[in-house]
Amino acid sequence: MIVLCAHRLYTPLQEVQNSLVFIEDGIISAVSSRAQQEIPKNATVVDLTRDFAGAILAPGFVDIHMHGGAGLDVMRASPAELPHLNQFLATHGVTGYFPTTVAAPLDQTCQALELLADAIEAAPDLKPSNGGKVQARPLGIHLEGPFLSHKRRGVHPPEYLVEPTVQIFNRLWQAARGHVRMMTIAPELPGALEVIAEAARRNICVSIGHSDSTLEIARAAVQAGARHATHTFNAMRPLDHREPGIIGEVLANGDISADVIADGIHVAPEVVQIFLKAKGLERAVLITDATAAAGMPDGTYQLGPIQVDVKNGRCTIHGEPDGKLAGSVLTMDKAVRNLTQFAGWSLQNAVRAATLNPTRAAGLPQHGQLSPGAEANIVVLSPNGEVRRTFVRGRGL
Numbered sequence: 001m002i003v004l005c006a007h008r009l010y011t012p013l014q015e016v017q018n019s020l021v022f023i024e025d026g027i028i029s030a031v032s033s034r035a036q037q038e039i040p041k042n043a044t045v046v047d048l049t050r051d052f053a054g055a056i057l058a059p060g061f062v063d064i065h066m067h068g069g070a071g072l073d074v075m076r077a078s079p080a081e082l083p084h085l086n087q088f089l090a091t092h093g094v095t096g097y098f099p100t101t102v103a104a105p106l107d108q109t110c111q112a113l114e115l116l117a118d119a120i121e122a123a124p125d126l127k128p129s130n131g132g133k134v135q136a137r138p139l140g141i142h143l144e145g146p147f148l149s150h151k152r153r154g155v156h157p158p159e160y161l162v163e164p165t166v167q168i169f170n171r172l173w174q175a176a177r178g179h180v181r182m183m184t185i186a187p188e189l190p191g192a193l194e195v196i197a198e199a200a201r202r203n204i205c206v207s208i209g210h211s212d213s214t215l216e217i218a219r220a221a222v223q224a225g226a227r228h229a230t231h232t233f234n235a236m237r238p239l240d241h242r243e244p245g246i247i248g249e250v251l252a253n254g255d256i257s258a259d260v261i262a263d264g265i266h267v268a269p270e271v272v273q274i275f276l277k278a279k280g281l282e283r284a285v286l287i288t289d290a291t292a293a294a295g296m297p298d299g300t301y302q303l304g305p306i307q308v309d310v311k312n313g314r315c316t317i318h319g320e321p322d323g324k325l326a327g328s329v330l331t332m333d334k335a336v337r338n339l340t341q342f343a344g345w346s347l348q349n350a351v352r353a354a355t356l357n358p359t360r361a362a363g364l365p366q367h368g369q370l371s372p373g374a375e376a377n378i379v380v381l382s383p384n385g386e387v388r389r390t391f392v393r394g395r396g397l
C-alpha cells in the first residue's frame with residue numbers, strides 16, 4: 001500500500017486538509033485526513049509536504065476534446081509516437097483524454113480509428129517507458145464529425161462532411177471497435193435524430209455542436225438522447241434574444257452539460273462568465289480543443305487532414321492569417337487557471353470543471369475524482385494551479 005500525504009486535496013466535491021490518499025494496485029482505497037486515520041506500519045509513505053510548499057492533490061484532468069499536442073496529431077501519430085504526446089499531456093496534469101477526430105475521408109478516418117482503438121486497448125498495461133515518465137491515457141474516442149453543419153463547419157473540410165446515417169455511424173463504430181465514447185453532431189441534419197438515438201443507446205455521450213440548429217431542433221436532439229454541447233458559442237448559430245437557437249437550449253437546459261474553450265481567444269472572458277453562470281458548478285466542462293501545436297513554437301502544424309498556422313497563441317487555417325480559428329494551443333492546467341481569473345472561481349471549482357464534470361458527462365466513473373474505487377490518477381498542484389507532479393494509476397509515485 002502507498003500513502004500519499006499533502007497539505008490539502010480536492011475530491012473535488014470536498015476539500016480535505018492534511019490529507020492522505022491510500023493507494024493499492026493503482027486504485028484509491030481510501031481518502032482521509034491525518035486526524036482521522038492512522039498510516040499502517042507496512043505502508044510506503046510518499047510525503048509531498050516535504051517537497052512542495054502548500055501542495056494540493058486533485059484528480060488528474062480529463063480532456064474530452066483534444067486533437068493533439070507536442071507536434072503530434074492524434075489522427076496521424078504512429079503508435080511509436082503516441083507516448084511522446086501522452087507524456088506532454090501528463091506534464092500539464094492530464095491523466096486521461098479522448099483523442100478527437102476531424103472530418104476526413106472516411107477510409108482515412110477508419111484507419112485512424114483502428115490505430116486509436118489499439119492505443120486505448122494497450123493503455124491499461126502501459127509500462128513506464130522513456131525513463132519511467134508518466135503518460136496520460138487515451139480513454140475513448142471523440143468523433144468530431146463527419147456529421148457537421150456546412151454552415152457551421154469551422155475548419156472541418158466541407159468535402160468530408162456527410163449526412164448522418166446509422167450505416168456510416170456503424171462503420172465508424174466498428175473501425176473503432178466500440179471505443180467511440182463521444183460524438184459531436186449537428187442535430188438539424190437529415191437523419192441526425194435517428195443517429196443520435198442509436199449512439200445514445202450505445203452509451204456514447206452525444207454532444208450537439210458545429211450546428212446551425214434552432215432551439216426547437218436542439219431540444220428534439222436532447223429528447224433523442226443528446227446530453228452535452230461542444231465548444232459552446234464556437235461553430236454555433238449565434239444567440240439572439242428572440243431566436244435563441246441552439247445556444248438558448250444549451251444554456252437554459254439544466255439537464256445537459258456543455259463545454260467551453262477557456263483560452264480567452266475562442267470566447268471572451270465575460271462570455272465564459274455567462275457560460276459558467278448558466279451551466280453552474282455541476283455542468284460546466286473545460287476542454288482544450290488543442291492541436292498538435294500545443295506546447296510548440298509558432299509555425300505550421302497538421303490538424304487531421306488540414307494544416308494550421310500558429311502565431312501568438314492563435315491557431316488559424318493555413319495561409320489565412322486572419323482566417324477561421326482552427327483549434328487551440330491551450331493546455332488543461334492553463335484552462336483551469338484561466339477559470340479562476342476570468343470568473344473568480346476558486347481553484348477547487350475550476351478543478352471540478354476539468355475532472356468530475358467531464359467524467360460525469362462522458363460516463364467515466366473511475367476517473368475525475370479522488371474516492372475509493374477510482375483509479376489513482378492524481379495531479380499535484382501549487383496553490384495557484386501550477387502542475388508539480390502527475391501520477392497515472394499510481395505510476396510516478
Ligand SMILES: [Zn+2]
Nearest residue numbers: 065100144289
Ligand atoms: Zn475540435
